[in-house]
Amino acid sequence: MDELIAYFNGEFVPDSQCLIHATDRGFRTGDVVYDLQRTFDGKIFRLREHLERFMRSLKFTRLDSGLNIDELEALTREVVERNEDLREPGGDFTVTQFVTRGRAKSVVDPVPPTVCILPQRIDFAQFAKFYQSGVHVVIPRTRSYSTESLDPKVKHYSRMNFVIASLEAADVDPEAYPVLLDENGNIAEHIAGNFYLITDGVLRMPTDHSSLQGDTQRVIREMAKRLGIPTREEELQPYDAYTADEIFLTNTTYCILPAGKIDNRPVGEGVPGPITRQLQSAWSEMVGVDFVDQALSFANP
Ligand SMILES: Cc1ncc(COP(=O)(O)O)c(C=O)c1O
The missing domain is CATH 3.20.10.10 (D-amino Acid Aminotransferase, subunit A, domain 2)
Structure with missing residues (x-):
């Protein structure tokens, strides 16, 4: 199946290129927040409400994605649009935004965050029965x-x-x-x-x-x-x-x-x-x- 297109640190890339470095705090210490939406017949559901919760998670954990809610919304919609032709007949996607504190040496080390918007095909067979x-x-x-x-x-x-x-x-x-x-x-x-x-x-x-x-x-x-x-x-x-x-x-x-x-x-x-x-x-x-x-x-x- 064709690779889906994700947003990763400022670029749209095939999802296999969303690679987290082994020193990223998201991997090392679970210093990462996320949110997740799904599409119904290709249309994303309640994106704004999910992003509002995402902004609260970021605020609470003092993570800065460098993007405001409108930018996150526009980028997420673009990810969905870019993948529409790759949607299976009758299928749908989840879309996950996540932000880590990046490759910081400490919580106060001012390095760029890792920011990703990742689409995935829903694996309905996992829970359908x-x-x-x-x-x-x-x-x-x-x-x-x-x-x-x-x-x-x-x-x-x-x-x-x-x-x-x-x-x-x-x-x-x-x-x-x-x-x-x-x-x-x-x-x-x-x-x-x-x-x-x-x-x-x-x-x-x-x-x-x-x-x-x-x-x-x-x-x-x-x-x-x-x-x-x-x-x-x-x-x-x-x-x-x-x-x-x-x-x-x-x-x-x-x-x-x-x-x-x-x-x-x-x-x-x-x-x-x-x-x-x-x-x-x-x-x-x-x-x-x-x-x-x-x-x-x-x-x-
Ligand atoms: C721990 C936990 N509780 C509840 C939910 C349900 O949240 P939502 O309805 O927004 O998907 C999730 C979703 O991932 C979850 O991870």
Whole structure:
């Protein structure tokens, strides 16, 4: 397949040329923040909202990309346009912006940052079957970030605890999706998505105390309001998940992914449950692409 075109340190280059030096702090110390959007039928979704979160991550970590939000938006749109002819029939892209503190010797060493806007073809086969079977959520032993160490609202790539959590979940089921607890034992988030459960018709989700402010989550809240589904942001424990009627996860790429099991216990009756299905349909209508059918068309036979 033809190489996609990325933006890397001021130039548009084939993605194989986005090479990070071994002394870059992004690689060495995880000194890197990012954001990620996806396209639906080639059109990028909620770019500005994602870039606003990206600017907050940069501000919090005191990283300077050298670009303002308008410039980042224009460059991201150009990356998408330059790759449109390379989009597979029926396929879509994710686009990731990331900024590292570059090859600095210390946090105050004034060297240029590493700035990249990287498109990737969405690998729908990775998760497509879970729209039908439901994903197996496993709660690993490793806990999520705490606001007292690294605030989970920052979108960064310092993710070794997520890696360990993934290994622990894979010990239970190689296909499991780990959902971490926070330091107090409340449910935080999936390593790449937000967590929701439904009890007696109420859509319940953790607060942003211990999870990323997911852009998908923001839309889910608005959508639920429009559909008349009551929502509650609150502290949730494994008990709430084990006794829930429905569970699902959201992120930019898989949108709304139902869970079929949690820690080997079946969730509710049938996947997806009625409220999850209602939200999935409303989402597809909003973006103009049936994202479940799209993913299933790429599923492995
Ligand atoms: C840790 C974590 N939580 C939640 C999310 C969901 O965020 P969004 O809906 O903006 O993709 C992500 C997305 O990558 C994530 O990495």
